[in-house]
Amino acid sequence: MTAIAMMEPPEPKAAAAPPMRLRRPVVLVGLMGAGKTSVGKRLAGLLGANFTDSDHEIVEAAGMSIPEIFATLGEAAFRDGERRVIARLLTERAGVLATGGGAFIEPRTRAEIKARATSIWLRADLDLLWDRVRDRPGRPLLQTPNPRETLADLLDRRYPVYAEADVTVDSRRGASQEAMARAIVAAVRAHDLAHPDAPPTLEPAP
Numbered sequence: 001m002t003a004i005a006m007m008e009p010p011e012p013k014a015a016a017a018p019p020m021r022l023r024r025p026v027v028l029v030g031l032m033g034a035g036k037t038s039v040g041k042r043l044a045g046l047l048g049a050n051f052t053d054s055d056h057e058i059v060e061a062a063g064m065s066i067p068e069i070f071a072t073l074g075e076a077a078f079r080d081g082e083r084r085v086i087a088r089l090l091t092e093r094a095g096v097l098a099t100g101g102g103a104f105i106e107p108r109t110r111a112e113i114k115a116r117a118t119s120i121w122l123r124a125d126l127d128l129l130w131d132r133v134r135d136r137p138g139r140p141l142l143q144t145p146n147p148r149e150t151l152a153d154l155l156d157r158r159y160p161v162y163a164e165a166d167v168t169v170d171s172r173r174g175a176s177q178e179a180m181a182r183a184i185v186a187a188v189r190a191h192d193l194a195h196p197d198a199p200p201t202l203e204p205a206p
Protein backbone atom coordinates (compact mmCIF):
# COMPACT_ATOMS: atom_id res chain seq x y z
CA MET A 1 0.00 0.00 0.00
CA THR A 2 1.43 3.44 -0.86
CA ALA A 3 1.75 6.22 1.70
CA ILE A 4 -0.91 8.20 -0.16
CA ALA A 5 -3.33 5.31 -0.08
CA MET A 6 -2.66 4.90 3.64
CA MET A 7 -3.49 8.55 4.21
CA GLU A 8 -6.84 8.39 2.43
CA PRO A 9 -9.73 9.16 4.75
CA PRO A 10 -11.96 6.23 5.67
CA GLU A 11 -15.20 5.69 3.70
CA PRO A 12 -17.95 7.84 5.20
CA LYS A 13 -20.40 5.68 7.15
CA ALA A 14 -23.94 5.48 5.73
CA ALA A 15 -26.43 7.34 7.90
CA ALA A 16 -28.09 4.84 10.26
CA ALA A 17 -31.61 3.99 9.06
CA PRO A 18 -34.30 4.80 11.65
CA PRO A 19 -35.56 1.72 13.56
CA MET A 20 -38.69 0.20 12.03
CA ARG A 21 -41.21 -2.37 13.19
CA LEU A 22 -43.59 -4.66 11.36
CA ARG A 23 -47.24 -3.92 10.75
CA ARG A 24 -47.82 -6.75 8.29
CA PRO A 25 -46.26 -10.22 8.11
CA VAL A 26 -43.18 -10.62 5.94
CA VAL A 27 -42.70 -13.94 4.14
CA LEU A 28 -39.34 -15.00 2.72
CA VAL A 29 -39.49 -17.14 -0.41
CA GLY A 30 -36.83 -18.57 -2.70
CA LEU A 31 -34.93 -21.72 -3.54
CA MET A 32 -33.21 -24.04 -1.10
CA GLY A 33 -29.95 -22.44 0.05
CA ALA A 34 -31.08 -18.83 -0.52
CA GLY A 35 -30.73 -18.11 3.22
CA LYS A 36 -34.41 -17.72 4.08
CA THR A 37 -34.05 -19.10 7.60
CA SER A 38 -30.73 -17.53 8.62
CA VAL A 39 -31.51 -14.11 7.12
CA GLY A 40 -35.11 -14.31 8.35
CA LYS A 41 -33.94 -14.76 11.95
CA ARG A 42 -31.65 -11.76 11.62
CA LEU A 43 -34.43 -9.70 10.03
CA ALA A 44 -36.82 -10.56 12.86
CA GLY A 45 -34.15 -9.50 15.37
CA LEU A 46 -33.71 -6.19 13.59
CA LEU A 47 -37.45 -5.50 13.63
CA GLY A 48 -38.14 -6.86 17.12
CA ALA A 49 -40.56 -9.35 15.52
CA ASN A 50 -41.31 -13.05 15.94
CA PHE A 51 -39.56 -15.47 13.63
CA THR A 52 -41.12 -18.70 12.37
CA ASP A 53 -39.91 -21.27 9.87
CA SER A 54 -42.72 -23.17 8.14
CA ASP A 55 -40.61 -26.31 7.62
CA HIS A 56 -39.89 -26.40 11.34
CA GLU A 57 -43.60 -26.03 12.15
CA ILE A 58 -44.53 -28.86 9.77
CA VAL A 59 -41.91 -31.15 11.31
CA GLU A 60 -43.23 -30.34 14.80
CA ALA A 61 -46.84 -30.92 13.79
CA ALA A 62 -46.11 -34.18 11.99
CA GLY A 63 -43.60 -35.50 14.51
CA MET A 64 -41.47 -36.56 11.52
CA SER A 65 -38.52 -35.11 9.61
CA ILE A 66 -39.10 -33.70 6.12
CA PRO A 67 -37.45 -36.71 4.41
CA GLU A 68 -39.72 -38.98 6.49
CA ILE A 69 -42.84 -36.99 5.50
CA PHE A 70 -41.90 -37.19 1.82
CA ALA A 71 -41.08 -40.91 2.09
CA THR A 72 -44.12 -42.02 4.07
CA LEU A 73 -46.88 -39.54 3.21
CA GLY A 74 -45.63 -38.20 -0.13
CA GLU A 75 -44.96 -34.72 -1.47
CA ALA A 76 -48.66 -33.90 -1.99
CA ALA A 77 -49.36 -34.43 1.73
CA PHE A 78 -46.33 -32.30 2.59
CA ARG A 79 -47.62 -29.48 0.34
CA ASP A 80 -51.05 -29.68 1.91
CA GLY A 81 -49.59 -29.49 5.42
CA GLU A 82 -47.34 -26.65 4.32
CA ARG A 83 -50.30 -24.65 3.01
CA ARG A 84 -52.32 -25.16 6.20
CA VAL A 85 -49.38 -24.28 8.46
CA ILE A 86 -48.60 -21.11 6.49
CA ALA A 87 -52.26 -20.02 6.46
CA ARG A 88 -52.43 -20.48 10.24
CA LEU A 89 -49.17 -18.65 10.90
CA LEU A 90 -50.21 -15.70 8.74
CA THR A 91 -53.46 -15.19 10.63
CA GLU A 92 -51.90 -15.57 14.07
CA ARG A 93 -49.61 -12.54 14.15
CA ALA A 94 -47.39 -10.21 12.15
CA GLY A 95 -43.88 -11.60 12.12
CA VAL A 96 -41.16 -12.87 9.82
CA LEU A 97 -41.92 -16.24 8.23
CA ALA A 98 -39.35 -18.26 6.30
CA THR A 99 -40.95 -20.78 3.95
CA GLY A 100 -39.66 -23.93 2.28
CA GLY A 101 -38.57 -23.48 -1.33
CA GLY A 102 -41.70 -25.02 -2.83
CA ALA A 103 -44.30 -23.14 -0.78
CA PHE A 104 -44.67 -20.05 -2.99
CA ILE A 105 -44.80 -22.28 -6.06
CA GLU A 106 -48.07 -23.86 -4.93
CA PRO A 107 -50.88 -21.64 -6.28
CA ARG A 108 -53.09 -21.82 -3.16
CA THR A 109 -50.20 -21.19 -0.78
CA ARG A 110 -48.99 -18.34 -2.97
CA ALA A 111 -52.49 -16.80 -2.96
CA GLU A 112 -52.58 -17.06 0.85
CA ILE A 113 -49.19 -15.34 1.16
CA LYS A 114 -50.13 -12.62 -1.32
CA ALA A 115 -53.39 -11.88 0.50
CA ARG A 116 -51.96 -11.61 3.98
CA ALA A 117 -48.28 -10.69 3.80
CA THR A 118 -45.51 -8.90 2.00
CA SER A 119 -43.45 -11.47 0.12
CA ILE A 120 -39.69 -11.17 -0.30
CA TRP A 121 -37.85 -13.27 -2.87
CA LEU A 122 -34.26 -13.96 -1.78
CA ARG A 123 -32.74 -14.45 -5.22
CA ALA A 124 -29.40 -16.20 -5.62
CA ASP A 125 -27.52 -17.71 -8.52
CA LEU A 126 -27.06 -21.42 -9.04
CA ASP A 127 -23.40 -21.54 -7.94
CA LEU A 128 -24.17 -19.89 -4.63
CA LEU A 129 -27.19 -22.10 -3.96
CA TRP A 130 -25.31 -25.24 -4.88
CA ASP A 131 -22.36 -24.34 -2.62
CA ARG A 132 -24.79 -23.98 0.26
CA VAL A 133 -26.83 -27.15 -0.23
CA ARG A 134 -24.34 -29.63 -1.70
CA ASP A 135 -23.09 -31.05 1.60
CA ARG A 136 -26.37 -30.82 3.48
CA PRO A 137 -28.58 -33.88 3.31
CA GLY A 138 -32.24 -33.65 4.32
CA ARG A 139 -33.65 -32.20 1.11
CA PRO A 140 -35.65 -34.96 -0.53
CA LEU A 141 -35.98 -33.17 -3.87
CA LEU A 142 -32.19 -33.25 -4.27
CA GLN A 143 -31.86 -37.01 -3.73
CA THR A 144 -31.29 -37.55 -7.46
CA PRO A 145 -28.37 -38.89 -9.53
CA ASN A 146 -27.35 -35.33 -10.45
CA PRO A 147 -28.57 -32.97 -7.71
CA ARG A 148 -26.87 -29.91 -9.20
CA GLU A 149 -28.76 -30.41 -12.42
CA THR A 150 -31.98 -30.93 -10.43
CA LEU A 151 -31.36 -27.65 -8.63
CA ALA A 152 -30.72 -25.92 -11.98
CA ASP A 153 -33.97 -27.33 -13.30
CA LEU A 154 -35.90 -26.13 -10.23
CA LEU A 155 -34.31 -22.71 -10.69
CA ASP A 156 -35.49 -22.52 -14.32
CA ARG A 157 -39.01 -23.57 -13.46
CA ARG A 158 -39.43 -21.64 -10.23
CA TYR A 159 -37.75 -18.30 -10.82
CA PRO A 160 -40.59 -16.90 -12.95
CA VAL A 161 -42.96 -17.71 -10.07
CA TYR A 162 -40.77 -16.28 -7.30
CA ALA A 163 -40.61 -13.14 -9.44
CA GLU A 164 -44.25 -12.56 -8.47
CA ALA A 165 -43.11 -11.71 -4.93
CA ASP A 166 -43.66 -8.10 -3.84
CA VAL A 167 -39.96 -7.45 -3.32
CA THR A 168 -36.78 -9.08 -4.68
CA VAL A 169 -33.48 -8.92 -2.81
CA ASP A 170 -30.31 -10.48 -4.21
CA SER A 171 -28.42 -12.83 -1.96
CA ARG A 172 -24.75 -12.18 -2.70
CA ARG A 173 -21.77 -14.35 -1.86
CA GLY A 174 -19.95 -12.94 1.13
CA ALA A 175 -22.78 -10.62 2.23
CA SER A 176 -23.35 -11.00 5.98
CA GLN A 177 -26.77 -11.97 7.30
CA GLU A 178 -26.91 -8.57 8.95
CA ALA A 179 -26.25 -6.83 5.61
CA MET A 180 -28.92 -8.98 3.94
CA ALA A 181 -31.44 -8.19 6.68
CA ARG A 182 -30.74 -4.47 6.33
CA ALA A 183 -31.07 -4.71 2.55
CA ILE A 184 -34.49 -6.31 3.03
CA VAL A 185 -35.65 -3.56 5.39
CA ALA A 186 -34.53 -0.91 2.86
CA ALA A 187 -36.26 -2.73 -0.01
CA VAL A 188 -39.51 -3.17 1.93
CA ARG A 189 -39.43 0.48 2.97
CA ALA A 190 -38.99 1.47 -0.69
CA HIS A 191 -41.89 -0.82 -1.62
CA ASP A 192 -44.11 0.80 1.02
CA LEU A 193 -43.25 4.27 -0.23
CA ALA A 194 -43.93 3.27 -3.84
CA HIS A 195 -47.39 1.92 -2.89
CA PRO A 196 -48.91 4.60 -0.67
CA ASP A 197 -52.45 3.25 -1.16
CA ALA A 198 -51.59 -0.25 0.08
CA PRO A 199 -51.33 -1.17 3.78
CA PRO A 200 -47.70 -0.49 4.80
CA THR A 201 -45.49 -3.36 5.94
CA LEU A 202 -43.28 -1.26 8.17
CA GLU A 203 -43.76 1.70 10.46
CA PRO A 204 -41.29 3.70 12.50
CA ALA A 205 -40.67 2.09 15.87
CA PRO A 206 -41.84 4.32 18.75
Ligand code: S3P
Nearest residue numbers: 031032033055100101102139140
Ligand atom coordinates in the same frame (compact mmCIF):
# COMPACT_ATOMS: atom_id res chain seq x y z
C1 S3P B 1 -38.37 -27.80 -0.63
C2 S3P B 1 -37.52 -27.03 0.14
C3 S3P B 1 -37.22 -27.36 1.55
C4 S3P B 1 -38.33 -28.19 2.17
C5 S3P B 1 -38.63 -29.38 1.32
C6 S3P B 1 -39.07 -29.00 -0.10
C7 S3P B 1 -38.62 -27.39 -2.03
O1 S3P B 1 -37.05 -26.15 2.30
O2 S3P B 1 -39.50 -27.43 2.33
O3 S3P B 1 -37.46 -30.17 1.28
O4 S3P B 1 -39.62 -27.83 -2.63
O5 S3P B 1 -37.82 -26.57 -2.56
P1 S3P B 1 -35.77 -25.16 2.14
O6 S3P B 1 -36.04 -24.25 0.99
O7 S3P B 1 -35.76 -24.42 3.44
O8 S3P B 1 -34.58 -26.01 1.97
